Amino acid sequence: MAVPIDYGNPTGESITIRMARLKSTNNGTAPLGTLLINLGGPGAPTAALIKDVAKGNQLFSEELMANYDIVGLDPRGVGTSNPVKCNQRIWNERVNLFPTTEEEYQSIVAHNKALGESCAKLTGNLINHLDTAHVVEDFEMFRLAINNGGLNLLAWSYGTQIAIQYAEKYPENVNRFVLDGITDHTLPETTTLIAEAATYEATLNQFFLWCNTTSDCLLQGQNVAGLFDSLVKTAASSPIPAPNCNSTGDNACFSTITASDILTNVQFLLAGPNINTTWPELSSSLAAAAQGNAGPGLSTPIATSDNYNGYAFLAIACQDWLHESSGVTDVLEKQRMAAAMFPHTRGASESYYAQVKCIGWPALTTNPQHVLEKKALRAPPMLLVNALWDPETSIVWATGVARQLEETGSVLVTRDGAGHTSYLGSLEGETRGVEEVFLLTGVLPAKGLVLRS
Template sequence: MSSFQLTSIILFLFFATQVLAVPHYSMNTHNSPETNPNIEWRTCKENDPPNLQCGQIKVPINHEAPHGGHFNLGFARLKSKNTSAIGNLIYNPGGPGGAGSAEVFAQAFLNVSIWTPELLAHYDIIGLDPRGTGLSNAMKCDPNTWNKRVSSTPKNEDEFNKLVAYNKAFGESCRNLTGPVFDFMDTESAAKDMDLVRRALGEEKLTFYGQSYGSQLGSTYAGLFPKNVGRMVLDGVMDPSQSSVAQVVMESNNGYETTLNKFFQWCNTTVECVLNGQDVAGIFDKMIATAESNPIPAPGCTPEGDEACRSDATSEEILAQVQIGLLGFSASPVFLGWPALSGAIAQAAQGNATLLSRPIKNTPSHPDFSFLGVGCKDWIATSKSYIDLALIRQMTGILSPHSRGNSQFYQIQSSCIGWPSPPTNNPHTLDPKKVAHSPPILLVNSFWDPSTPISSANALKTKIPNSVLILRNGSGHTSYLTFGKTTEAIDAFFVKGILPAQGTTFAS
């Protein structure tokens, strides 16, 4: 699962796709997609590397009415330079809202290492953009409405009503600007799209790597098409069969709070932490309490440009940004990581919350918009009143005293109240007997993941009887980008079909 703001690397890659001027594929509301869709391959931009292509296929807007309107589902392919490559590996980076094409462009143009040379030597990588993201009719919304400040933790009925009105207004802006796809951005529809891509590629089985939300997409696919599953890896595991409230409790307590406590411990024992040797938990709690009374100034923020952010930060905005900071590994070659997070917290504690201020959106398309577009179709906002929402926050606040019950699923719970398009995919219960027809699926999780905790991975494992769960004894959200022993195990499964023993724990 991602957050309102995706991790720094995903944002970077997303904006890279804009700079690279990738072609926009328009929607057509007439005719039906072919039973066996054909891929329209084309160059992505001028001076493409020879092994990069962009493609699209026609898919139904509504799979229940396949002869109605359709739109073009886009993706990017990074072809292996090895002529004896195994086949195609479809990739989803998470979110929801992340576009797989962004990582393909980053690897091709910017020399950012997303996949190992071993994997690139054996597979063509297909960066697929799920419906409503990237090249696939990306969701568009009014950024000015988004940028209005409304509390997601209302303290009374009046604030609750303002939240509901805000959600409705923002959602309506998205529906008006996005078109018919807005009402069909659920994960089950995206999984059916993915099977059409598999068929178009000429693959008998789907080879798939899904990170974070990508694990929900992958498990949903396995539930729908178990006999079409090939080698599948789900990294940073979600269990989509849990209720919305259960997800809030699981993530806020087992994920965010547990990882935050690990961060405090890391700070107390690691000189890389700016606050090393101090009462980090106490400093953090005091800083959040200060922001609850009055937003902390963010003097380094400006309202314009790609790095625009608010001029001050509330406690709930800071808590959301800290969770994003925890997604990075404590020592990572890709993400900013925990050392940078410790500096941001130290700076905010001194009265400057620039590094923890909520970004301002200045464009109509953004992964964070798509995050809600998918989330509000997949998860029921069970809170119907101020009391409902307050009780959830009170319960999670008791269980999670430092993070105050904040979580990405709470953001979905609070942001989808009043959303103009009702959910259609909640909860998506997997039938173990049906999924048992798939080959073994590899599940991967780190010990201290603030977004997808081990408890979620264990829960999904019980629903996929032939799955194998391996663990990484470390921090951060997902494991492939650590490029350690866990990465090697994932590569071995994709390339040679070698499965680690159940419960294997890697140090890196």
């Protein structure tokens, strides 16, 4: 699908948005039309997920696939849709994201500026038009192209931000929207950080409890919280070797891990979404690191090409999220606040990453956090879903968004469990079932519903 690079100049340059479609299994005729899905990220290639399903990877129920054509669209700058390109050598430079001096702070700014300029050179004018407001217009172009009435959308993580902004701009075109793992794009910079950091810390504490109650944890019976803190302290003074990391290939990673690596990558392993796999992996990685032999799970990936997925995450985040620190004093204030409130994780989170890595980024923040527009309240009811212990999208965010959308009749379902998103975590989960019921029938569950799986 051809779309303008800049919707402010619709007759100017264009790019191609690509997607993959699963035709309905109901003799190719979809009774409920088309269901658009978005995997989030930002930067996650959704078309690849659809291709995996087409190859036999089970994700959607037979009933959902019979009733819908299911489309995974790669947003602009992501996957197959003109992916963001950057200089991999600059990207792979080691930079301390927890500066304590003005000199360290200025090193981050210089690195970010050089990286952003490389992305602009390799990506072109698109680098300035990656914000969610532009993605919303792409989604509307898709709706018009399929000529299928209102838009049906199953969105995960960052995809929920796209969904909410779409409802702000085109409330009359919303049909059945499921938002799983809610991103709140209405909060100030520091409040955004605190909400995500709090849920990361809370989920890590759940992991510590899990380790004491199951043999699946290799650290069962040990002081796992103390071991975690000790590893962070050790890696801060002397990086821990990760000899099993390869320097080339699809899964390349750094051969040592720093404190920043541990704090960043543990969040991803806690997220899952299938924590039955990633939590035992996390326990194994921590146990190995304690022996001075950290595994790839705790190491940071190395970009091995000019279109690595991490580039898109950063480029989009820098246009969508405020990063207004003007010196090391501002960053130190965040560090002190977070360390006092979250002694294990110290505020490390995707929000913190964006707020520090975007300082000095050359593209403007064109779609910063903003109060939800009243127009969104004209949208029909939506289904919102969040886990209590989702380390990436906080239950605080979900509750706040649900309150803001209360007038629409939207309902928040809470899963009393851990992991990032609920639909992707388990094929048999109750929460997943509630999501599919709404997509198939339009019937919302009772307000205040809490499920265990």
